[in-house]
Amino acid sequence: MKKGKKFISIVSCVALAAGMMAGCKGGTDSSSSSSQTQDKTAYDQSVWKDVVEFGAVDGKTDKDYAFAGVFGAINSYSDPMQGAADIAAEELGIKATEFDAPKDWVQNDQNTILDGLIAKGIKGIYMMTSDPVAGNEQISKMTSSGVPIVCVGGSPSTPSKATLTLATDVYQAAYDGTINLIKAMGETGGVVGLCGAVTDTNTQSRMEAIQKACAEYPNVELIQIIGDIDESEASVTAIENILAAKGDQISGFISTCYYPSVALAKILSDERYSNVHAIGCDTDEAVLDGIKSGALDGTMSQNPWGQAYLATVTLKMLTDGWTYKADQDFLVDSGSFYITKDNADKVEQTQMEATMEMAKTWTDRFDAPAK
Amino acid sequence: MDFAKIRKSNSFSVSIIIVFMVVVMCFFKRNYLSADNISALLKVLAVTTLVGVSQMISIASGGMNVSIGSVGAMAAILSGLLMQNLKVPVLLSILIGIGIGVLCGIINGLLIYRNGGVGVASFLTTLATNSVFIGIIYMITTGHGVSKIPDAFVAIGSSKIGPVPTSVLIVGVLITLVYFMFTYTSLGRQILAFGANPKAAELYGISRFKTILSVNIIASILAAIAGMLVVMRVGTAQPDIGSDWMLQSFAAPLIGGTRQAGGKVVVFGVILGALVLTIIENALVHLGVDVYWTELINGVVIIVIMAFDRLRSIKN
Numbered sequence: 087m088k089k090g091k092k093f094i095s096i097v098s099c100v101a102l103a104a105g106m107m108a109g110c111k112g113g114t115d116s117s118s119s120s121s122q123t124q125d126k127t128a129y130d131q132s133v134w135k136d137v138v139e140f141g142a143v144d145g146k147t148d149k150d151y152a153f154a155g156v157f158g159a160i161n162s163y164s165d166p167m168q169g170a171a172d173i174a175a176e177e178l179g180i181k182a183t184e185f186d187a188p189k190d191w192v193q194n195d196q197n198t199i200l201d202g203l204i205a206k207g208i209k210g211i212y213m214m215t216s217d218p219v220a221g222n223e224q225i226s227k228m229t230s231s232g233v234p235i236v237c238v239g240g241s242p243s244t245p246s247k248a249t250l251t252l253a254t255d256v257y258q259a260a261y262d263g264t265i266n267l268i269k270a271m272g273e274t275g276g277v278v279g280l281c282g283a284v285t286d287t288n289t290q291s292r293m294e295a296i297q298k299a300c301a302e303y304p305n306v307e308l309i310q311i312i313g314d315i316d317e318s319e320a321s322v323t324a325i326e327n328i329l330a331a332k333g334d335q336i337s338g339f340i341s342t343c344y345y346p347s348v349a350l351a352k353i354l355s356d357e358r359y360s361n362v363h364a365i366g367c368d369t370d371e372a373v374l375d376g377i378k379s380g381a382l383d384g385t386m387s388q389n390p391w392g393q394a395y396l397a398t399v400t401l402k403m404l405t406d407g408w409t410y411k412a413d414q415d416f417l418v419d420s421g422s423f424y425i426t427k428d429n430a431d432k433v434e435q436t437q438m439e440a441t442m443e444m445a446k447t448w449t450d451r452f453d454a455p456a457k
Numbered sequence: 458m459d460f461a462k463i464r465k466s467n468s469f470s471v472s473i474i475i476v477f478m479v480v481v482m483c484f485f486k487r488n489y490l491s492a493d494n495i496s497a498l499l500k501v502l503a504v505t506t507l508v509g510v511s512q513m514i515s516i517a518s519g520g521m522n523v524s525i526g527s528v529g530a531m532a533a534i535l536s537g538l539l540m541q542n543l544k545v546p547v548l549l550s551i552l553i554g555i556g557i558g559v560l561c562g563i564i565n566g567l568l569i570y571r572n573g574g575v576g577v578a579s580f581l582t583t584l585a586t587n588s589v590f591i592g593i594i595y596m597i598t599t600g601h602g603v604s605k606i607p608d609a610f611v612a613i614g615s616s617k618i619g620p621v622p623t624s625v626l627i628v629g630v631l632i633t634l635v636y637f638m639f640t641y642t643s644l645g646r647q648i649l650a651f652g653a654n655p656k657a658a659e660l661y662g663i664s665r666f667k668t669i670l671s672v673n674i675i676a677s678i679l680a681a682i683a684g685m686l687v688v689m690r691v692g693t694a695q696p697d698i699g700s701d702w703m704l705q706s707f708a709a710p711l712i713g714g715t716r717q718a719g720g721k722v723v724v725f726g727v728i729l730g731a732l733v734l735t736i737i738e739n740a741l742v743h744l745g746v747d748v749y750w751t752e753l754i755n756g757v758v759i760i761v762i763m764a765f766d767r768l769r770s771i772k773n
Contacts, residue, residue: 160600189595284749310745314752318602318695319687323501327742330494331486345695348602352692372604372693 132177133445134399141179143406143455151180153401154208155394156199157187157239158216162344162370164239166434167394171212174398183398184208193220200224204233210405212397214239218287222246234404238393240288241417249400249410250451252393252420259422260292260342263365263386264299266424267338270363270383274305275337278328280346282316289313292342309335321349329359338363344370347385351376369425369433377430384426387433392441393420396448407455414451420444467714470769471729474762478736486743494743496622498735500615503624504686505731508702509709510635511679513727516710517639518672519652519719520569520579525706526699527590528561528677529684534594536685537603537694540610547610551685558681561590562674570669575655575719594696603694614689624686631679636724638675648672653720705734708759733762 129140142148155171157164168185175182184203188195196216203211211233215221222242225235229247237251267277279296281289293311300308309332315321325346329336339354339362341347347366351373354364366373366385376382404410421440425433463469482489508525515522536554539545545553565586572578614624639645651658651668659665680699688694711717712733713726737758741751 160595162601165601189592310742312742313749317697317701318691318693319504319698320701322691323497323738324742326497326500327494327739330491330497331488331743333493345697348604348693348695349691370602370604372602375604 126179128173128177129179133442134177137449138178138399138403138408139406146405148181149207150209150405151402152208153180153210153212153398154184154186154203155238155397156185156196156203156211156213158196158214158221159191160187160189163368163388163390164214166391166437167238170391170393170395171398174395174402178399178402180402188216191216193217193224196221197224200228204228204231208233210234210236210401212236212238212394212401215242218243234401236397236400236404238397238420239390244416246416248416249404250414251417252396253417254388254422255417255419256288256342257291257295258419259386259388260295260340261299262422262424263342263367264296264340266384266386267340267363267365268299268303268306270365271306271337273303276307276309276332276335278309278332278336278339279311280315280321280324280339280341280343280350281311281313282343284313289342296340296342307335316343316345318345318348321346322353325349325353329353336362339365341366342386344368344373347376347382348372351379351381353381355379355381374425374430374433377425377427380427384424387423387425387436389420389422389437389440391434391437392444395441396420396444399445399448403449403452408449408452409455410452418451467723467769468726468729470765471712471714471726471733471762474765475729475732475736478733478740482736482740482743489743492620494739496617496620498732498739499622499625500690501738502728502731502735503622503628504683504690505705505709505735506728507628507631507679507683507686508706509713509727509731510632510724511676511683512706513710513713513715513722513724514635514648514672514676514679515579516707516715516717517652517719517722518648518668519575519655520669520672521707522565522583522673522676523580523703524561524565524583524587524590525676525680525683526702527587527594528558528680529687529699529702530594530696531561531590531684532557532681533684533688533694533698534598534603534696537606537688538597540607541603541605547607547613550610551613554681554685555678558678559674561586561681562677563670565677566670566673569673570666574665574669575652598696600696602696606688606693611689611692614686615692624689627682627686631682632724632728635675635679639722639724644671649720649722652718704759705731708734708763712759712762734759 126140129135142151155167164187168183171183186199188199193216213235214237225242226247229235235248237248238253240253241251242248277300279293281292283289296311297308300306310328312324312328315324339350341350344367350364350366354362364382366376366382369385369387373385377384423436429436511525512522532554535557536550539553540547540550565583568582568586569579572582614627616623618626639649647663647668651663684698687698709730710727713730714723737755741754746754
């Protein structure tokens with residue numbers, strides 16, 4: 087009997103390992119770190135030429151420019167971040183960055199990662215807190231030990247010791263998305279809003295934006311906002327339920343989070359709903375496929391690429407001695423873009439172009455170091 | 458069976474609750490029993506029932522399994538990746554998905570057996586394996602869903618035969634097999650005997666090892682199939698599959714009459730329990746309940762129904 091159990095255990099372990107390897111093969115490519123280069127070509131071609139110094143300034147070494155990005159949880163939103171940060175690092179002649187994130191939106195888990203990075207010598211961090219309130223404590227701890235912090239993706243609660251936050255103006259993005267939907271509907275009909283966790287202040291802003299946009303059009307009625315459905319099954323169930331309950335009144339959906347956008351792309355591909363319009367959120371592959379197939383009219387893309395790029399530049403500048411002007415806003419809008427069939431293949435290009443526009447005046451927000 | 462006996466049964470009282478809920482909903486919403494809504498209800502009911510039956514088997518043996526969701530996600534993600542990345546045929550991917558369920562069940566069973574068998578040991582063990590399975594999912598997917606699922610796979614669970622979704626038929630077959638297992642096979646009777654009194658069952662020659670292993674393998678196979686049914690319904694395999702199964706997996710069998718301490722199951726009662734949960738979720742959307750109230754109302758209604766049922770059983 088003992089031999090049998092041992093055999094089962096060994097077979098289990100081997101099979102599990104084989105399954106994991108099968109899953110890994112051909113999966114997403116996460117190896118995006120680029121090697122450090124002292125080649126100034128990228129610098130010479132960048133907007134930073136003769137504005138921000140290349141490489142380490144006097145009195146600093148390469149080790150002082152070891153930066154990392156830490157997102158709030160594993161999330162496809164952060165996919166372009168490390169690549170963008172490494173482009174900035176290459177342009178500015180500093181070390182390639184590191185990137186990490188906890189599995190869930192748990193601040194304690196993120197703190198463990200942050201403490202580990204600082205212990206191994208990281209000198210500057212761009213991050214999205216897992217929790218906007220609890221994360222602020224960790225930010226205070228890190229800045230008091232001399233590590234500059236730039237927040238991305240979403241703002242921590244304010245006041246914060248972070249230098250600034252680069253994030254989407256969620257109210258404006260939701261408002262613009264709803265207006266785009268209403269225009270696609272011909273400025274008439276019923277709208278359903280699909281949102282994430284209602285305890286999140288960002289969700290509350292998005293809900294207000296949807297209400298305001300709908301209220302501006304006399305022939306548009308906000309039928310319902312459904313919240314707490316940023317999960318794959320819950321979002322499908324909610325959309326199927328509302329279509330069954332009020333399908334004859336619904337002309338369009340505005341989704342302000344990921345899973346409902348994916349669910350809309352699937353459900354609205356049914357010919358029965360060909361007259362129902364929808365605007366999604368973010369640019370995951372499934373959402374872009376939904377736009378290309380015509381199930382979705384478009385999606386509101388955010389700018390994670392630009393957030394990480396400008397955050398890395400900012401960390402370099404802060405290390406060089408630049409200081410963020412006191413009269414500048416803590417929250418800097420990194421932009422949001424309406425992606426349709428026409429530009430669905432150019433998402434990153436759209437983000438990069440918008441970022442480079444911001445980059446042209448980025449240093450105006452800072453006081454230069456004394457010569 | 459005479460009517461007095463039926464009237465005293467748990468299934469009868471739950472059926473009354475369901476009829477009451479449907480009548481109330483029809484009163485407020487004239488189109489509540491429309492074909493679209495019944496179809497929406499049935500699709501959710503299929504997965505909720507299967508998840509409930511999976512947990513019921515663990516409860517029947519005196520244990521509990523909090524890794525059902527992650528097992529479902531493992532099967533869904535790995536079978537999805539095999540189809541997307543390695544172009545593995547649909548049927549083979551389904552078999553591998555079921556195989557992953559078997560594997561997770563063996564791991565759970567061995568660890569639960571080594572840690573003492575039932576009760577808290579099964580809870581703590583599956584809590585740990587749940588974390589491991591979720592960790593593996595995130596390690597493989599890095600948080601990304603699998604979006605290129607073949608149409609043939611999706612069609613298996615999202616088509617209709619007449620007015621009935623195929624997912625309902627699949628779950629109907631599985632639940633019937635589970636009913637036959639508990640009613641007519643020695644394995645089913647051994648699980649119930651072990652759940653009612655493990656020590657007495659062992660004295661009668663029932664193997665603790667075989668029972669625990671069997672229970673976990675069967676429960677995990679059902680969870681794996683539930684995970685793949687979700688992919689067939691959603692059209693993509695997302696790493697968050699099963700993350701919200703915990704409450705429904707326990708509530709469906711317990712509302713349906715399964716004994717909390719083990720040893721007694723009401724297999725078809727799980728369908729009634731799942732139907733209660735599905736109607737609540739569906740009704741909250743139909744009634745346009747404010748987003749800030751839905752979670753509270755959902756929880757309170759489940760507690761009230763379980764309390765009502767407990768009072769009725771005490772009275773009986």
